[in-house]
Amino acid sequence: MPNVQELNLNYNAILPELCVIGAGLAIMMYDAFAPKGPRRLAGWIALAGLAGATYSVWRLWGLETAPSFNGMLLTDPLRLTFSIVFLLVAAVSVMFSMQMLDDERLPAGEYFTLLMFGTVGMLLMGGAGDLAMLFLGLETLSITTYVLAGFRRGDLRSNESALKYFILGSFSTGFLLYGMALTYGATKTTNLAGIQEAIATGALTSPGLLTVGAALMLVGFCFKIATAPFHFWAPDVYQGAPTPVTAFMAAGPKAAAFAAMLRIFVMTFPADGGDLSRATTGVLVIVAIMSMIVGNVAAIRQTDIKRMLAYSSIAHAGYALLGVVAGDWTSVMFYLLTYAVMNLGAFGVVSLLARVGDEKTDIEDFAGIGFKSFGLAMLLTVFLLSLGGIPLTAGFMGKLVIFKQCWQAGHTTLVIVAALNSAVSLYYYLRPVVVMFFREREEEFVPPRVSTMAEVALTLALFGVIYLGVFPGRLLSELDRLAKRTPAAAQLNSQR
Amino acid sequence: MLAEYLPTLLFLIVATGIGIALILIGNFLGPKRPSPEKLSPYECGFNAFEDARMQFDVRYYLIAILFIVFDLEIAFVYPWALVFRELGVFGLIEMGVFLALLFIGFIYVWKKGALEWE
Amino acid sequence: MTFEQILFILFAGIVVGGAASVLLQRNPLYSAFSLITTFVGLACLYVTLKAQFLGVVQIVVYAGAIMMLFVFVIMLLNIRDEDTAVDPNRFLVYLTIPLGAILLGALLYVVTKVNLAQPTGDEGGTVERIGTNLLTKYLLPFEATSVLILMAVVGALHLAKREKE
Numbered sequence A: 001m002p003n004v005q006e007l008n009l010n011y012n013a014i015l016p017e018l019c020v021i022g023a024g025l026a027i028m029m030y031d032a033f034a035p036k037g038p039r040r041l042a043g044w045i046a047l048a049g050l051a052g053a054t055y056s057v058w059r060l061w062g063l064e065t066a067p068s069f070n071g072m073l074l075t076d077p078l079r080l081t082f083s084i085v086f087l088l089v090a091a092v093s094v095m096f097s098m099q100m101l102d103d104e105r106l107p108a109g110e111y112f113t114l115l116m117f118g119t120v121g122m123l124l125m126g127g128a129g130d131l132a133m134l135f136l137g138l139e140t141l142s143i144t145t146y147v148l149a150g151f152r153r154g155d156l157r158s159n160e161s162a163l164k165y166f167i168l169g170s171f172s173t174g175f176l177l178y179g180m181a182l183t184y185g186a187t188k189t190t191n192l193a194g195i196q197e198a199i200a201t202g203a204l205t206s207p208g209l210l211t212v213g214a215a216l217m218l219v220g221f222c223f224k225i226a227t228a229p230f231h232f233w234a235p236d237v238y239q240g241a242p243t244p245v246t247a248f249m250a251a252g253p254k255a256a257a258f259a260a261m262l263r264i265f266v267m268t269f270p271a272d273g274g275d276l277s278r279a280t281t282g283v284l285v286i287v288a289i290m291s292m293i294v295g296n297v298a299a300i301r302q303t304d305i306k307r308m309l310a311y312s313s314i315a316h317a318g319y320a321l322l323g324v325v326a327g328d329w330t331s332v333m334f335y336l337l338t339y340a341v342m343n344l345g346a347f348g349v350v351s352l353l354a355r356v357g358d359e360k361t362d363i364e365d366f367a368g369i370g371f372k373s374f375g376l377a378m379l380l381t382v383f384l385l386s387l388g389g390i391p392l393t394a395g396f397m398g399k400l401v402i403f404k405q406c407w408q409a410g411h412t413t414l415v416i417v418a419a420l421n422s423a424v425s426l427y428y429y430l431r432p433v434v435v436m437f438f439r440e441r442e443e444e445f446v447p448p449r450v451s452t453m454a455e456v457a458l459t460l461a462l463f464g465v466i467y468l469g470v471f472p473g474r475l476l477s478e479l480d481r482l483a484k485r486t487p488a489a490a491q492l493n494s495q496r
Numbered sequence B: 001m002l003a004e005y006l007p008t009l010l011f012l013i014v015a016t017g018i019g020i021a022l023i024l025i026g027n028f029l030g031p032k033r034p035s036p037e038k039l040s041p042y043e044c045g046f047n048a049f050e051d052a053r054m055q056f057d058v059r060y061y062l063i064a065i066l067f068i069v070f071d072l073e074i075a076f077v078y079p080w081a082l083v084f085r086e087l088g089v090f091g092l093i094e095m096g097v098f099l100a101l102l103f104i105g106f107i108y109v110w111k112k113g114a115l116e117w118e
Numbered sequence C: 001m002t003f004e005q006i007l008f009i010l011f012a013g014i015v016v017g018g019a020a021s022v023l024l025q026r027n028p029l030y031s032a033f034s035l036i037t038t039f040v041g042l043a044c045l046y047v048t049l050k051a052q053f054l055g056v057v058q059i060v061v062y063a064g065a066i067m068m069l070f071v072f073v074i075m076l077l078n079i080r081d082e083d084t085a086v087d088p089n090r091f092l093v094y095l096t097i098p099l100g101a102i103l104l105g106a107l108l109y110v111v112t113k114v115n116l117a118q119p120t121g122d123e124g125g126t127v128e129r130i131g132t133n134l135l136t137k138y139l140l141p142f143e144a145t146s147v148l149i150l151m152a153v154v155g156a157l158h159l160a161k162r163e164k165e
Helices: A015-033 A042-060 A077-104 A108-126 A131-149 A156-187 A192-201 A207-224 A233-240 A243-268 A275-300 A305-326 A329-353 A374-388 A394-408 A412-438 A452-470 A473-485 A487-495 B002-029 B058-111 C003-024 C028-048 C052-077 C092-113 C127-135 C139-160
Strands: none
Touching: A015 A042, A015 A077, A015 A108, A015 B058, A015 C139, A042 A077, A042 A108, A077 A108, A077 A243, A077 A329, A077 A452, A077 A473, A108 A131, A108 A243, A108 C139, A131 A156, A131 A243, A131 C139, A156 A192, A156 A207, A156 A233, A192 A243, A207 A243, A207 A275, A207 C092, A233 A243, A233 A305, A243 A305, A243 A329, A275 A305, A275 A412, A305 A329, A305 A394, A305 A412, A329 A374, A329 A394, A329 A452, A329 A473, A374 A394, A374 A412, A374 A452, A394 A412, A394 A452, B002 C003, B002 C028, B058 C052, B058 C127, B058 C139, C003 C028, C028 C052, C052 C127, C127 C139
């Protein structure tokens, strides 16, 4: 009998994932055994599971938890804070999806099962202490998202989106896996703490192998977060997928990939200015600048609002990389939280305005609806302004925090480029607002039906945007407090 | 230790060699005088009136996917089967959880009608 | 030239030859069979590295189940030889080949610089060791894999089921 104590099977630590898996299994069984008809309860079971998971995360908050399951699960503040982001993204996506599934009579049971398992993947990625765990979480999340992107089986755009996402996603996973294999070859362990130790003590089989491994992993992750020059899949995939799925994809997997990047490049690899850190920082700076420029310039010329938001998310990934460059995970987490709420809100409104089946996603289709559908138009305005970074919104706060961190870390040119890009981006964020409020409309306009759950979700997103924009202090000080307690960050701070 | 696999390697080489040899001998020794009649597919005396390929049914694809999934499950059970005595009850519970989750998947597939052929 | 090196060259040759054949064949079914050859070569390489279980699983799962799926899909799509259209982005070849060569060069450079430590003389990846490790050290990834497989079943079912109506 193996020594069970040594393995540290901390079931408390894995409780969030267990709640979500339980919800997924419950939805599966409900879907299989329920009599014919739409699966109305599926979404509610999903929300119940997510609520349970949030409660479990809250219970773990502030506790000093050692790595559990033989170092596979790290319950540090990074995992807990990112878990809140993931659960929030999942919950809001569930609420937006309910209306779409109802209107289009798509199988809700399968949809919410996949969404739940995708959330499990995200949670596992956030808490991974080992490259194997990271990869498993990533693959669970990715495959779920491929299927969700292609969920509308009869819609050609959805099929195209799923196919492109699948092919490029698998390709990038290949790079990531090769990088992980080479890193293992260099450090003789896949455990992140073990890798950190091996690099620190210099017990590498070959530093060059580690550099190449890190480079390949970097490529893999940059694909996943859709930064230039690996961004080519994002606009087509975001445009073709059903809009609630796009909302989920733009917020959740991106945050999860960032969490994984932070785990590897900020918490594991050293920030001491050696060859490896200079190489990765240099590459990330270039990628960030390219993403911001490509995203913003391309978004200006878009006529389809989903494509425009896709390019804007490429630019936002570039802004978020500033935090990774600065080596500070709290600013990235805060930025991704603000980005998640405003993106979910924006895509949510678009999913309502675009009608059943995403027919009307052209910006010109929204001409003149400002005063006819005042609530939705105002919401979209707020979310777009937040994405642009207007003060008093979450977007502004997120950018402020991350720019400040990056400036203090010494990358001043990068911050200037980012600020300029942010200013330029306001043009294309304001264009839909202008079209909605100041254009005449020729055709008839019937305001879209907004279900109760969609209203709740929009209120949640709006609340998030305003709260994080006007009262970020409490969250920021809590993050600061948590950051000082993270072991790797403590090591980092002591080196500065 | 590698020497234990020598018979397998010899088997592989001999099998490949004979296969290649037979094809090559046929290629070199046989007369080559192809004509359109000889190259057309055999259809019991008359000309073939349509392509042999028919519209493939997607049911085969679903069956193949389910096969892969449960094949992988079995592949995970093999290592446990060899060490289950050392791992005792603990290993049994862990493997039980794994199998239970996949059993739920099986029930789901069954009730959803994916196992129906017609 | 030790016996191990000869074996490695033989099997690596099979792998690379099979992979090249996958790219160069015009008939997609021939490509699929070449991929099977690649997998067989890989399995033999695994056995020379003392990872017997992995070699056998490679044949059973990859060459057995997954390639069968490939062949089904090729048959499903009914691709014929003549259907391959001319690639409009032909100029990308002039970009891909130099970049690919640079990548290959970088990898080869690193591989030549690696200080290959001698293997630590253990008994290799026997099935018993894999079993023990799977259920003790790698327990969480193991259970996560069951979730992954479950999700794959649900996803495949949604995408591949026939419309009853």
